[in-house]
Amino acid sequence: MVTFGAFSFPHVLNVQIQSQYRNIERAVPTRTVAYRQPQATLGRVVTVSGEIRETNVLSVSDTMQDIRDLNDGTVRSLDLEDGDTTAFNALLANPEFELNVENWLTSEGWIWGTAVWGASKWGLRGKFRVPYTVTLMECVAP
């Protein structure tokens, strides 16, 4: 389970943690190695990928909206809950979702039973999986 503030990301499948240090770099003519001087850390950048798995369209939409709402510039505590990494402050950025036809299985009766176009589509039932990816950037608390 990966939590960000009070929100738990659903069905996390992959967490990638990147830690970068930026160097000042100058090419020096005639030398075989450039001049490099460490400058500053970029902090941890965590990419969380997972799937929203629901049985109705309304729940999928609500969860997508919940993740979109976290992209608001508020610094929250990110806890990877891996047993080792302590929680740290982060900003959420660049949420991405993917609707795939193979992960979008509507129950047959609902396709033919009601018009998809209209109010009844909010209650569509079936098996829905929406892969998502979010980027979380470590930062200092405001």
Added chain:
Amino acid sequence: MSVFIDTYELPHVQRVTISEPTLMVEKLVPGALPYRAYLGKMGRTIQIEGWTDSTQILDDEIRSLTDDETKRLSLPLAGDVGTVSCYVTDAQTPLTAEGYDVYPYTLTIVEEAGA
């Protein structure tokens, strides 16, 4: 998966990718974590991949979606995530010898904020 642009239903949609890039300014601080400030969002960019069995549809419907008109994109979702006021900025319709009678298309759609 039913995806509509205004009242036109896009044929055989295979994949919809929704991304919402964040605008952020980043300042490196030696010996400390970087200063990061949130500036806002670019709005949603939506890429729709699908196919059709007719070059006529590519000509008359898919490619003609790219214009300066505001459109309403309806995804098979509920609430705010389900409808987007948008512009269609790019329509790619490659024709390949291998895909006989299957003509893929990719649409790039950007959210529009309104006046």
